[in-house]
Amino acid sequence: MFAYYLELAFRGLNRNRVLTALMVLAVALGIGACMTTLTVLHVLSGDPLPGRSGSLYYPQLDPRDMDAYTPGVEPPGQLSWIDGMYLLRAKRAKRQALMTGGMVPLQPEQASIDPYHSEARYTTADFFPMFGVPLQYGTAWGDAEDQSKARVVVISAELNNKLFGGKNSVGKTLRLQATDFRIIGVMGDWRPNPHFYDLYMGSYADYEEVYVPLSTARDLHMDHDGSTDCWGNGNTGGQDNLEKAPCTWLQFWVELDDPSSVAAYRSFLQHYSEDQRTAGRFERPVNIRLRNVREWLEFKQVVPSDARLQAWLALGFLVVCLINTVGLMLAKFMRRAAELGVRRALGASRRALFGQLLMESGVIGLVGGLLGLVLALVGLWAVRQQPSDYAKLAHMDAAMLLLTFIVSVVASTLAGVLPAWRACRVAPALQLKAQ
Amino acid sequence: MDIRPILITLRRHKFTCCLLVLQIAFTCAIVCNTIFLIGQRLDRMHVVSGIAEQELVYVELADIGTRTDGDARIAADLAGLQSIPGVKAAALLNQLPFNLGSDNFDVRTDPAQRIAPLNAAQYMGENLVKTLGVRLEEGRDLRPEEYIDLSAVNTLLSQKQYDKLPAVVLITRAMADRLWPGQEALGKQIYVGQGLPFTVVGVMANLIRPGMDRMGPGVQYSTVWPIRMPMLSGTAYAIRCAAQDCDQVLKTALVKLKKLDPNRIVLEKDTMEQHRSDFFQNDRAMTGILVAVCIALLVVTSLGIVGLASFWVSQRNRSIGVRRALGATRGNILRYFQTENFLLTTMGIALGMVLAYGINLFLIVHYELPRMPVTYFPVGALILWAIGQAAVLGPALRAAAVPPVVATRTV
Structure with missing residues (x-):
């Protein structure tokens, strides 16, 4: 029928x-x-890192002064250098990485390609294992390179194709910011969407071509791009003074695997804020956030x-x-x-x-x-x-x-x-x- | 014409009538709001910039290495640019109108104010007013002797020698009206940062602020400072030229800058007109989509009306x-179907107005849109009436052409 x-x-x-x-x-x-x-x-x-994003968290603190304070206000979306470095060195999470982005002059060896501004990420060692970044050649850097401000760089598969025809370029030299860098790793195909770890460069931004240690980038005065939010008299010393300025300009991500470690990290942030307040560095009442990737993307309304x-x-x-x-x-x-x-x-x-x-x-x-x-x-x-x-x-x-x-x-x-x-x-x- | 027989007939087709009314209502509601959204986008895209857009080109450069002779380099660049035939003025600016991002700061009229009354864009760069072609409504331009280097400003700020800062600033008319409604703005003070005072010496007619997120109310809140820029990220050379020479001037300028110092990267270069057009590219795309949706809706609805009217005509062949x-007469039959359509469309429009209002409320809550002016409602109604009459004309003419002899046939 x-x-x-x-x-x-x-x-x-x-x-x-x-x-x-x-x-x-x-x-x-x-x-x-x-x-x-x-x-x-x-x-x-979509989920930028399926399987991983559930255990990645984005801590926020409120280090601003009482100017224009209203109760219940959202803390800044980024961290200052002092707070970021403290949280990074405290190592209270399974993994943690501090980062920011910028544009770096890149001078290819080939005469056929003019020097250009390449998109760069300045970060710390855990970035690669924490976000599960695949590497097709070589390795990422470790804490030692972060400490020694090593001139090492991890490059994207795209840049490797462009400059080295896709061959193993580990050990070769890349000239960034008029300085020689040694290539130690070449990434595989990796472009999480949205660009969740730094939404200040555009939510669906083009991906970075070069990844260098944050300490190296600061040492070489590499240009910082994205959002910088200041309070008080702001930043009066230009980009080189950002470490001391009352400004937030760094993103910080931590990996926390289970609810108990999330709770522990939350109370760690709470205590740190209270200590800073007692010491007089923070003026506002304790105001922290600890969102995972999904909550962070929802809050920032990336769509x-x-x-x-x-x-x-x-x-x-x-x-x-x-x-x-x-x-x-x-x-x-x-x-x-x-x-x-x-x-x-x-x-x-x-x-x-x-x-x-x-x-x-x-x-x-x-x-x-x-x-x-x-x-x-x-x-x-x-x-x-x-x-x-x-x-x-x-x-x-x-x-x-x-x-x-x-x-x-x-x-x-x-x-x-x-x-x-x-x-x-x-x-x-x-x-x-x-x- | 007596509409009672039409209403009685319609009552026998309640279900189909309801469907048609519903469809017209939805179409009317969506079309009203879409036209409103299109109007919003067009307003955004036609914002007044206050600068001589047709007469400007710009070049953004970046040094490859760290340099020590920055100020001398800039002076040489500017002199070189000004020597190009057809160039009227040149300046190194901290930011350009129609950049996606922007530098802003809070402005107070009293240092004791806790919440700043407004937030404005901060333009810096020697010779800005003349180069961008900004019109001064009142007061004077900044004088050459008032300018100091940005590095000197930073040094003075960090040493807290506030009294050595140049204490003058230019603001826009929109800012003056917002800060001191109905009063003379010249000579008044604005307070910035930790309560540093600056005196308003000139009022500009308009100067649009950069930043995609700054469009909307306060789009003209801009200030100009007597500060000379070094080459930083985001700074760009703006070059004023006669409108017809601009393309040539841009080419010559690039060659000249490259010759003056080859160790640099050109990050961006274009005419200001193109810069503006790029800035609004998303709005233009969205406007295109909205127009397409409007047309598609009207086409589908009119085809629906044609389909149903044809069905009715063939169903009532005998009674016609x-x-x-x-x-x-033929005219009677034609007008019968036209009136019927008019009645149904009117019901649909009435329901559609209520829906349109509801959709507008939804948009206000979720998309921070303003309330739709009532003028949009009659526009939607007129469009729907017109579409309805146009769609029903074909079937109605066919009905009018039915010969009386049909009445004598059995089928």
């Missing part, structure tokens, strides 16, 4: 071609728009509001398209009232008619969904042509593909329920008489 | 024939 209904449904598509085409088009447009925007949202709100607005718009559009389809489907079914009346008179039950009509609407949904999928792929291609920094990430994955199908079939079947129910309630006698 | 046989 199912196969027969299916066949009937496909034949039904051929009847009233214009109406059917309108319905399929409406479903396809709605589904296409919806899936394009939902895929963008899905990509943007652009335009992307969310587009998703709402598309949802509204889908609703209009579906109402449109319900109306047209009803028209299509009612036009066949006479035929349905004959079938009823010949003994078909209401249930049988209902099933048949529902199958027909399901088939319209299926065809519309297929077309919608094509439209969504076109839509995503269009999104990738846009200028936003996240645009190039807009690709459909298996989960979204499956969701597209489910949404389209469910939506149009739902849209078919009402018309099918109305149409199968025709009074056979009346229809036969009208003939 | 009867009416024609009983003396109704």
